[in-house]
Amino acid sequence: MDLDVKNTTKRYGHVTALSDLSLTIPAGSLTCFLGPSGCGKTTLLRVIAGLETAEEGQILLGEDDLSDTPPSERNFGVVFQSYSLFPNLTALRNVQYGLECRGWSRGRRRARAEEMLDLVHLRDQAGKLPEQMSGGQQQRIAIARALAPEPSLLLLDEPLSALDAKVRAELRSEIRSIQQKFGITTIMVTHDQNEALEMADQIVVLRDGQIEQVGAPRDLYAHPQTRFVADFIGAINLLDISANAAGRAQFGMQELHIEGPLNGATTLGLRPEAITLSDEPAGAENSLACTVTNTRFMGNLQHVELRPNGAPDQLLQVEMNGLAQTPRRGDQLLANFPANALLVLR
Ligand SMILES: Nc1ncnc2c1ncn2[C@@H]1O[C@H](COP(=O)(O)OP(=O)(O)OP(=O)(O)O)[C@@H](O)[C@H]1O
Ligand SMILES: [Mg+2]
Known part of the structure; x- marks a missing residue:
């Protein structure tokens, strides 16, 4: 199902972080929010996740208006820049955590968590604590944890920006291939134009809380409409x-x-x-x-x-x-x- 953001405005005191913003995220696509620091990328992601409440506007998943649905009931998987794993739980328990909250049986939980660890190639790390894993491994676990409950939408806020260049490049193609394998509708925030060009079906360039241009990577590169987009991409x-x-x-x-x-x-x-x-x-x-x-x-x-x-x-x-x-x-x-x-x- 497509996700529609409609006429959304979000203010923090005197700062208008999002200004009457409307956008469609096509079902099954990977959409990148791209733009300079402070343009509203994280705010838009958090409003979609339900972690922030917009003053105006609606979030629709298909026909369903989610505006009043609490985040826990939206069934979205979220991954942040900092790995945000539970430090006292093993990799396996971290991945199982969301399934416990959703009342999955013990056997199903374990099978699903192991399947997710296989997906991110970390089955052999199942018993490790987060502090015993590298940054790239922790972020893979965070992705496995987000995907385990079969979310209808995967939201990633700069998931790769804390990693070194080589790991970042590997994880880019890994995230993209997982996303395509499941056909899961995904939004990824980044300020790295190369990441957006390489991974996205659709790039949304944000500037001062508004959309500057939306398009496929090739479109934005070949046909930027504004000086800002031309200068920002390539x-x-x-x-x-x-x-x-x-x-x-x-x-x-x-x-x-x-x-x-x-x-x-x-x-x-x-x-x-x-x-x-x-x-x-x-x-x-x-x-x-x-x-x-x-x-x-x-x-x-x-x-x-x-x-x-x-x-x-x-x-x-x-x-x-x-x-x-x-x-x-x-x-x-x-x-x-x-x-x-x-x-x-x-
Ligand atoms: N909790 C908050 N309280 C007050 N102002 C906020 C808050 N969160 C964000 N803002 C402001 O809203 C605007 C958009 O912030 P946001 O975090 O969405 O930007 P961003 O595009 O994610 O930037 P970055 O690339 O630095 O992460 C900024 O002006 C920011 O200072
Ligand atoms: Mg941000």
Whole structure:
């Protein structure tokens, strides 16, 4: 069943943490809430979980209005950033805990807990206390515990942010494959754009308690609507432009060709990998004469920084294959890109 957040407003004193926010979480999807610190990600998750009460709005699961249902009766699984396992219970007892509260028989509890430990590859750790396990293991146990009672929704608040990079990468794909295996509707809070791009079916970009843009990862990357989203997801060149007498985009001394109307925009986005460099005109719709100001070799990639001639305040970042010949500082080159690579941003 889809989860619908409708016209939800949540205030803490004078701070409006969520402002008239509406959103659908499709059944069976993994949705990421992404945004900078303080934008309202945790608040939105807690309102959905019933751990916070919104002043206005509704939370609907299918047709059911959950607004007045206490958290314990929502049957949602929740995992927080800090592992929040019961320190005095073994891994197995931690996973069984929610089943005890729900009145499952002893035999069923044990079987289910063991099944969940298998799922997170920690059956051999069943007898350990949390303090005897690594951070990654504890977080796996927390996920197993959240999934054990067969929740209708899994809510994860930055579950990976306390872990080191390697464990984080492993758990990303593990969470995603468990989520897909069960088809469980999942919401994960993160401020890590790569995590969201890699894992999500749908990304909700939040800003100041409001939705900035919602879309599939590829959508948000290829078609950001605002400067904020373009800048937050992936690397991008932001070009300051003005409309010239002909109503076209003027960038420094040169005119840029875009697809579609400019609609009064003053910023165009251009992904670094959309640009190719050449010595001679290469027949591209846009071709900016530039001077190379810097290069950085990074193995599989190299970054080249250029100053477009006649636009002294702007720099273009270009991403090239690591095996291509590296330009030298001071080289005069053309930066080529098609009209449809220029993103018109609000
Ligand atoms: N219990 C609280 N009392 C008062 N203000 C709060 C409380 N919880 C959150 N806020 C405020 O509400 C706003 C949203 O906070 P929230 O914790 O939802 O942000 P977040 O996006 O999860 O940030 P982070 O990435 O830092 O976790 C912030 O301005 C925060 O200071
Ligand atoms: Mg938070």
